[in-house]
Amino acid sequence: MASILRQIVAGPRLRHPEAGLDLCYVTDNIIATSGPSTNYPQRAYRTPLDDLVSFLDAKHGKDWAIWEFRAEGTGYPDEEVYGRIHHYPWPDHHPPPFALIPPMMGSMRNWLQGIEPQDKPQSPEGKRVMVVHCKAGKGRSGTAVCSYLISQEGWKIEDALQRFTERRMRARFGAGVSIPSQLRWVRYVDRWTNQMGKKYVERPVEILELHVWGLRDGVKTAVEGFEDKGKKIKCFHLFHHSERTDVDSGQSTPQESSSSSGEDSNSPKEPLSAITNSQTPSSTLPPRSTTAGAIPTSEASDDTNPKHLSAYIFRPSERVILPTSDVNIVFERRSKASYKGWAMVTSVAHVWFNAYFEGGDKHDSGVFEAEWEALDGIKGTTKKGVRSLERLQVVWRYPSASELDASKSTDVQEAPVQGQAILFPQPGEPIQEDKPDDWHLHETHKENVPHLAPRSQENQPPVAQDASRPDDSPALGQLKRDERVDVDNNKESASENVPQEGIAQSSDQGKESQKVDSSVTQAQAQAEPQPADKPADDKNQQ
Template identity: 55%
Template sequence: MASLLRQIVAGPRMRHPEADLDLCYVTDNIIATSGPSSSYPQVAYRNPLKDLVKFLDSKHGSNWAIWEFRAEGTGYPDEEVYGRVKHYPWPDHHPPPFGLVPLIMASMRNWLQDKEAEGRVAVVHCKAGKGRSGTISCSYLISEEAWTAEDAMKRFTERRMRPGFGNGISIPSQLRTIRYVDRWTKNGKHYMERPAEIVELHVWGLRDGVKVAIESYVEEGKVIKKFHQFAKAEREVVRGSIRKEMGFADVAMEVMGKAKEKTKTMPKDAGDVVESQNGDVPKDTGTSGLNSVNSELQPGGGDVIFRPSERIVLPSSDINIDFERRNKSKYGGFTMVTSVAHVWFNTFFEGNGPEQSGKADDSGVFEIEWDAMDGIKGSSRKGTRAFDRMAVVWKTPAEEARRASVMVEEPGEGEPVKEMSSADWRKSDDLSQDFEKKLGLRADMAASAAVSRANSPGPSTGGSNAGDDVPDEIEGVKQHVPPTDENLLSGVTGDQRDTDVGQAEEATPKDDGEVSATAKKLKNPTTRSQAEECQ
């Protein structure tokens, strides 16, 4: 029975035929395995630690060591693997904090390429031995063995996955990190860890009930911390409107693509929301490009700029933009999470740091489409569409960068390499605020009213009753009506009109000051999906 459970859990991953364990040899000296366990109930469906150690001892004697990446805990004490384990943990289904990459690469290189110790192997594992383990395995082959990124990812898939069961590494943000590693390797392995500031966030085709959060790593990368969650007052509608009264029935109809007749009021010029690089409006070709994505605006969507009321300064260059869409029942006080998606990027690489000898740009814009976002638990499943496309305007805060920037170089051969502290091996989660996000019903919470995950609860009761007038999440928010499409996409000029949604009265022009330099890059935003970079 235990063997059957292990085969079911391993699923699409290859099992080693001789050991009958969920592991593979990526190369002759790199072994990728799912996380072993020495305690119940995990030992019933994961690799038993004693069996893994027995196999490694029989095949490699004392010439093996483990590199583990589990912020949720390894599931075994170090003593049970003779203390031969290196800890570089980060949360499941996410890319590594890039500051860990040079350390992990140097640590593995010193072990595997020690001329006085032939035949050594490195055993890498996370929970499933796929995403995090694959990212590090491929990064090592690229940075230390001179493999191309394509060859490294192909090899990992061939060795780790059963034929026809997809790629070994499939999470877009992890694939983006592998591209970062490739650029890092080709340009001298320079990396500057520095603070980053989010100036504003442009979102095209935003649906109702969406909350947006800014996150980054803390505690050596073991925990994802939410630094800011945008409130209603920080949103500015620049085109269209966000439809009200999206109850469960409306969500179901949206999923089925059968919007109510009254919602089929898409403006004729809605295609103008997005331009191609040359400034031309793309024509409807019937393909799966961005223009066909715009057709999904029928259930209601608007173009919004999020400007934080207070500065959002993150401690590192690794940034996560997290989206969650919630729709509230009109009766019963329940909400349903209908969309969950996020994306990680690194400002050092988005600012062309590797190509500029480690001197990255001080500001920039990161763009991505909905379809290229990370889904739930590393899958492509994100639920209903929450938006069409977004652009993040970021910069490096001068004063904070002067105090906290650190150049991270890969330690040389034979030099000591810093190791991170391990997570508690007995626990089962990484203590991140977004741990195990998922779709489904939630009980309504009055505490969410300030950010309005869906329709705001009534002001007097903190919740909604059957007869309450439930306002839309952006009702009463200032609307910006730009005189030209160029001003719409730059988001920094044009007449500002303070209105309720759907009404307008003239006001004086608004000067966005500090964002003027970086916002120029938004005048002709690209329509190329970030997913293409990961092909």
């Protein structure tokens, strides 16, 4: 029965013909597999960890190591795999924080090429293998594998994506890496390797405006980003209706087909904010991003047939500054049933981008553009529901040091902060990585549900409780338990030290308290009229 469940769950993915497990050899030294488990019920439909370890021991001896990317928990302790495991977690169905890419690629290179400290035993060259897994061994694993092939093996981006799809997926079951934002990150890695000299600078990003064409009614818009070193996703701002400006002047806007980055000859040369007379940060619009790669569109655009679209500008009333360059824009639309009043999600979409690769390497500000077709759907699929918008522009910039410090206020123009340069590790250089706090499985992020309670918003869904609150910490919970134990012990000791004559005193005090209670009851009866039989019942009870 368990074997049938595993075959059903791993249906779109190829199984290893010899081992009968949900794994594949992407190359001779790279293995991709689904997340193994040791506990039920996951063990019934996932790869059993002991079977995977037995296969690796039989085929590769001690020359294998695991790289896992599960922010929701590994699913097994490190001791079950001899401690040969490396953790680079990020949430499911999302791209990784780009700050994870350099150390992750460096650790993979050091292992596969045998670049280890002198005090560790060396393996024959080319004998080591690397095992990567996330939950299904598809999106996050494919992003990491393709990034390694591009940055360390010199593969072309098309060849790396095609190889992972051919080895991991069954025919006619789609691509191995299919989420648009994860594909965008693979293109970032290609530019990081071939054009930027493997240099990345992590800088805070401020979101100035959102320009949206064709926005439907009732669509909530939010700005999200990573926190806790990329393990969690946090909502930094949920736009209120008062922060939205309708700039639709009745003019016709051509239906356009732009690239995922925004470089397109069909894009309007004048920003939306230029229509208004108000002085806004977008009055001098910064350069647009120039990421390569076109967005697939369902229909070919025709500039000769203009389409009338509504146009809106979202300007946050307070500064929205994200701590990293990774930005996520979320759209959600809910409809209420007239007969029940229940809210049902009818449209869900989001899009990730990194400001450094969207012009931030050369400029201090920029504009990211995306079409509706380029947005991510629910749970890593292309299903987004009802079309809620046509096109999006995000106006961003790098803030200065004084702007990052809310306590400082100055009108002097300052240069943006330089950020932290994350260099690619040199061969043999020690690489820091975080150990998992808890290997048990847990939920890290609900799709499009804000994690930060914003000020009163319209049509706000129930806000999820932040798991990082101090009230929920294990240490505080243990402290509260210790306090309860101390209180109970004090009560017991106090009761033991009470003198015997205290019993008589307590009985006298009980009589006095009864007299006080009866007087209070009579006063209440005089103040409030009651039924005739009520006072009699009270006297009988007393």
